[in-house]
Amino acid sequence: DAGVIQSPRHEVTEMGQEVTLRCKPISGHNSLFWYRQTMMRGLELLIYFNNNVPIDDSGMPEDRFSAKMPNASFSTLKIQPSEPRDSAVYFCASSFLRLPRIFGEGSWLTVV
Amino acid sequence: GDSVTQMEGPVTLSEEAFLTINCTYTATGYPSLFWYVQYPGEGLQLLLKATKADDKGSNKGFEATYRKETTSFHLEKGSVQVSDSAVYFCALIRTQGGSEKLVFGKGTKLTVNP
Numbered sequence A: 001d002a003g004v005i006q007s008p009r010h011e012v013t014e015m016g017q018e019v020t021l022r023c024k025p026i027s028g029h030n031s032l033f034w035y036r037q038t039m040m041r042g043l044e045l046l047i048y049f050n051n052n053v054p055i056d057d058s059g060m061p062e063d064r065f066s067a068k069m070p071n072a073s074f075s076t077l078k079i080q081p082s083e084p085r086d087s088a089v090y091f092c093a094s095s096f097l098r099l100p101r102i103f104g105e106g107s108w109l110t111v112v
Numbered sequence B: 001g002d003s004v005t006q007m008e009g010p011v012t013l014s015e016e017a018f019l020t021i022n023c024t025y026t027a028t029g030y031p032s033l034f035w036y037v038q039y040p041g042e043g044l045q046l047l048l049k050a051t052k053a054d055d056k057g058s059n060k061g062f063e064a065t066y067r068k069e070t071t072s073f074h075l076e077k078g079s080v081q082v083s084d085s086a087v088y089f090c091a092l093i094r095t096q097g098g099s100e101k102l103v104f105g106k107g108t109k110l111t112v113n114p
Helices: none
Strands: A003-008 A009-015 A020-026 A031-038 A042-048 A051-056 A065-071 A076-081 A087-093 A107-111 B003-006 B013-016 B019-021 B023-026 B033-038 B042-048 B056-059 B062-065 B075-077 B086-096 B099-104 B106-112
Touching: A003 A087, A009 A020, A009 B075, A020 A087, A020 A107, A031 A076, A042 A065, A042 B099, A051 A065, A065 B019, A076 A087, A076 B019, B003 B086, B003 B099, B013 B019, B019 B106, B023 B033, B033 B062, B042 B062
Parallel strands: A009 A107, B013 B106
Antiparallel strands: A003 A020, A020 A076, A031 A042, A031 A087, A042 A051, A065 A076, A087 A107, B003 B023, B019 B075, B033 B042, B033 B086, B042 B056, B056 B062, B062 B075, B086 B099, B086 B106
């Protein structure tokens, strides 16, 4: 199994631009999680899907952030418009259960 | 609210040394506790877990015991290897509004030298 696949691995963008992060979970997993990691705040859960349905999005910081899961093998996290304070590593994780078991390698976002 | 506090790193050890990474928690009730490991350039992986008091989680030579009396879940390994170099995260499950969330500590970076 290739594991959880995220893209892009690294992105540098200008403030105000739209950013789209992508995730392919492990085949057969029915739960998908998006996390954000920063030095100041550590790991924070942004949103959690189960069977492609958003279950808990209380961690999404504001309306600029949105996430979709159109099918069991693909999810996106979009930031529009992006701001410098959004700079972080964004992790996608998947699992059979309500707990994230395997994380992707992360998408390193820098907004300048 | 519920929280996890880990010892600050970085921790640097020689190969075959004994490892302890301290973790304490604050929570209402009795949460499940976890250790995750993040190897360089990779995402986190679940390392071990314990779901009730006095449970011992173990995996890959690592152990952690759920201590209710001291609200701790310290990670230990008797003899570390260079390949154990990674960042280790302690976490607990928080139940809020009918949903469960993992609450992570800030992470402790371990470097093992040959």
